[in-house]
Amino acid sequence: xxxSYFLKFVIALAFLMFSNSISRAxxxxxxxxxxxxxxVWGFLKYYHPQVAKGEVxxxxxxxEIMESQKxxxxxxxxxxxLNSWLLKQGKLKKIKHKDVKNKENYFDDNYDLTWLSxxxxxxxxxxxxxxxxxxxxxxxRKNHYLQFEKKSSGVRKGxxxxxxxxxxxxxxxxxxxxxxxxxxxxxxxxxPHKYTLEKSxxxxxxxxxxxxxxxxxxxxxxxxxxxxxxxxKDSHAYVSSEVLTKYFGEYQTPFSTKLxxxxxxxxxxxxxxxxxxDDIRVGDVITKVDGKTxxxxxxxxxxxxxxxxxxxxxxxxxxGYLGRGVTDEVEIEFARxxxxxxxxxxxxxxxxxxxxxxxxxxxWSLIDNDIAYINLRGLNPDSLDLVMRQIKDxxxxxxxxxxxxxxxxxxFRKHLEKDERLFAKFYNPIRSHPGRLVYSAxxxxxxxxxxxxxKYEGELIVLVNEESQSFAETMAMYFQSFDQTTVIGxxxxxxxxxxxxxxxxxxxxxxxTFFGMFYPDGKAIQRIGIVPDIEIKPTVKGVQEGKDExxxxxxxxxxxxxxxx
Numbered sequence: 001x002x003x004s005y006f007l008k009f010v011i012a013l014a015f016l017m018f019s020n021s022i023s024r025a026x027x028x029x030x031x032x033x034x035x036x037x038x039x040v041w042g043f044l045k046y047y048h049p050q051v052a053k054g055e056v057x058x059x060x061x062x063x064e065i066m067e068s069q070k071x072x073x074x075x076x077x078x079x080x081x082l083n084s085w086l087l088k089q090g091k092l093k094k095i096k097h098k099d100v101k102n103k104e105n106y107f108d109d110n111y112d113l114t115w116l117s118x119x120x121x122x123x124x125x126x127x128x129x130x131x132x133x134x135x136x137x138x139x140x141r142k143n144h145y146l147q148f149e150k151k152s153s154g155v156r157k158g159x160x161x162x163x164x165x166x167x168x169x170x171x172x173x174x175x176x177x178x179x180x181x182x183x184x185x186x187x188x189x190x191x192p193h194k195y196t197l198e199k200s201x202x203x204x205x206x207x208x209x210x211x212x213x214x215x216x217x218x219x220x221x222x223x224x225x226x227x228x229x230x231x232x233k234d235s236h237a238y239v240s241s242e243v244l245t246k247y248f249g250e251y252q253t254p255f256s257t258k259l260x261x262x263x264x265x266x267x268x269x270x271x272x273x274x275x276x277x278d279d280i281r282v283g284d285v286i287t288k289v290d291g292k293t294x295x296x297x298x299x300x301x302x303x304x305x306x307x308x309x310x311x312x313x314x315x316x317x318x319x320g321y322l323g324r325g326v327t328d329e330v331e332i333e334f335a336r337x338x339x340x341x342x343x344x345x346x347x348x349x350x351x352x353x354x355x356x357x358x359x360x361x362x363x364w365s366l367i368d369n370d371i372a373y374i375n376l377r378g379l380n381p382d383s384l385d386l387v388m389r390q391i392k393d394x395x396x397x398x399x400x401x402x403x404x405x406x407x408x409x410x411x412f413r414k415h416l417e418k419d420e421r422l423f424a425k426f427y428n429p430i431r432s433h434p435g436r437l438v439y440s441a442x443x444x445x446x447x448x449x450x451x452x453x454x455k456y457e458g459e460l461i462v463l464v465n466e467e468s469q470s471f472a473e474t475m476a477m478y479f480q481s482f483d484q485t486t487v488i489g490x491x492x493x494x495x496x497x498x499x500x501x502x503x504x505x506x507x508x509x510x511x512x513t514f515f516g517m518f519y520p521d522g523k524a525i526q527r528i529g530i531v532p533d534i535e536i537k538p539t540v541k542g543v544q545e546g547k548d549e550x551x552x553x554x555x556x557x558x559x560x561x562x563x564x565x
Contacts, residue, residue, distance in 0.1 A: 253349075
């Protein structure tokens with residue numbers, strides 16, 4: 001071979017190798033394809049007029065396109081496949097746009113459709129058609145996939161027009177993908193607090209696609225769903241199913257602990273008589289459960305704990321995981337006083353065996369002539385007027401919201417409100433423009449008078465902690481709107497606003513915070529919670545001595561304030 005022929009051969013070989021490397025670089029992995037499909041399928045579901053009206057069997061379309069894409073690997077070919085599938089759904093008319101009024105009422109921190117034009121994801125033709133659909137989207141209020149049952153309080157059931165599948169289909173890979181795609185797109189377009197997530201919601205999709213693809217058992221599938229739901233960092237969110245109940249167990253110790261500086265301290269007795277049987281006392285420090293340390297159990301379960309912040313996560317861990325199990329007996333190691341570590345087997349019980357309403361045993365009291373105390377869980381709403389008359393001359397009212405209140409904020413109107421002022425704003429997802437939120441309502445108080453009812457003129461001291469969630473946080477916001485209020489305690493749960501729930505499939509139910517709740521100045525509540533003016537937390541020593549250090553601290557703070565005048 002002459003030198004010139006050899007040189008040509010080398011150049012041709014190099015070109016061939018370069019072309020092959022470019023070709024391989026343009027090939028899409030299974031995860032790459034499913035990631036693109038999940039986003040396009042969800043976008044068309046809520047934006048394409050024919051699909052959004054329910055005129056297309058959209059689940060079946062997903063199954064068909066997943067089958068068709070198996071033989072397609074090149075990026076351009078895959079875009080062409082999706083484009084043909086999109087065009088199959090019907091030709092759209094161009095609509096005339098109206099100018100958006102009151103733009104200040106919109107909340108767009110979650111709204112981002114720039115991916116439609118991302119050339120690293122799609123070829124130009126597909127992007128152009130997706131953008132056209134965005135500009136000529138379905139604008140009706142009757143989106144087939146966004147219908148809810150009519151309910152004014154509690155968990156409102158939503159997405160009632162979605163097909164409901166039996167749980168035995170979990171073995172079908174396409175079914176698992178469809179469930180993932182459904183949930184991911186609901187959060188993508190209709191979770192008001194997606195913008196608060198540290199981890200990109202797109203990254204979550206890419207992370208969970210291979211997990212859902214290769215799932216070995218029904219138990220693993222349900223655990224994956226729970227792990228996925230925990231990614232939205234919402235204390236309202238959970239997954240309920242018989243499979244999960246069987247896995248985590250339905251038996252519970254007759255007490256709960258609180259994590260204080262890493263120690264699990266017995267803090268609340270669910271049933272005194274049952275705890276006495278095993279000689280469990282408030283203040284005992286649990287060091288091991290069935291031979292595992294507290295930190296080991298925490299690490300095993302952390303990815304299954306749904307919470308808005310770490311304070312709530314610790315509470316959910318101690319309530320829902322540490323004392324829970326599949327057997328009615330458990331071995332614990334614990335320390336009491338200075339007696340060293342003991343080991344013994346204790347009983348666990350089902351929840352219906354416990355005494356009910358262990359939070360609200362005390363309703364109200366006079367701590368002294370100057371300070372009154374009300375527990376909003378223990379006090380009956382019908383008794384509020386009588387109590388307020390009896391305490392009207394005190395200098396301070398301590399309102400305990402370290403619980404879920406029985407009394408609504410508006411019951412205090414005639415006793416407290418003197419002028420008009422906002423204390424909270426709601427933002428709702430816009431069904432006709434998925435991804436955006438719009439201001440929907442405010443909570444406010446008014447100059448309110450009622451014959452024979454005096455206004456309470458003393459200071460208001462509100463007690464909160466990680467048990468204060470949702471309605472309790474709304475109550476705290478209400479009291480914060482008064483000039484004479486001081487909040488004492490620790491960070492609350494950080495989940496406030498109405499909740500919607502829906503079935504993922506038969507026997508698996510989930511929910512999340514559907515409304516965005518904000519202070520009048522736009523400051524968020526979700527994940528942050530109510531931030532106390534004065535932080536006081538329990539100590540191990542205080543719990544062991546039977547003290548309520550938050551309440552004691554509030555009383556001491558007020559007395560010192562009074563003595564300084």
